[in-house]
Every structure is written in structure tokens, then in C-alpha cells.
Amino acid sequence: MSTGREIRLIEEEGGLWSAIDEETGVASCGETREEALEMLDEAVSLHTGESGEPVTDEDIEKLGLDPDSVPEEVGVPDAPWFEDADETA
16 A cells, blocks of 8 residues: 655665655665665654654753754755755755
8 A cells, every 4th residue: 555655765885775755854764775764754753743752942952952043944954865855844
């Protein structure tokens, strides 16, 4: 059964694999294609709020950051596989 989710797999130098969810712009990696896809599923689930807990200002402060300095919108990371991506995820 297809979900219609478009995923790009890239074999990196050294044999590692990157998996990118085209709709969300979320990426992950693994030592095998299967591991990269499993990690991507978890990352997308966390990104969309399907699992995990929301990040609070207190969580951000524990990381030594000012919550007011963290943008509300997620931008496109500075990584080669995002060169053709939109400006915001």
C-alpha cells in the first residue's frame, strides 16, 4: 500500500545512506538504506508531532539558548542535499 510519500535516498561517500522526505524537508541517515529509512520515519514523526513531546521555552533555555532568538519557522538547513529546496520547510 502506497502512502504517496516521496523519499529520496542518496548513497554518500563511505557507504552511508541519506534519506530525505521531500514534503517535509526532514532528512536522516544510516549505515544501510533500511536504517536510513527507519531513522527518517522517526524524524518525520517527531517533526510532525505524531510522537514525542513539544519543545517548550524551558527546553530551549536548558540548551543555553534564548527562546526569543529561535525562529518560529523552520528554514532550510545549509546542507548540499537541500540546495534545490524551498526557502522554508
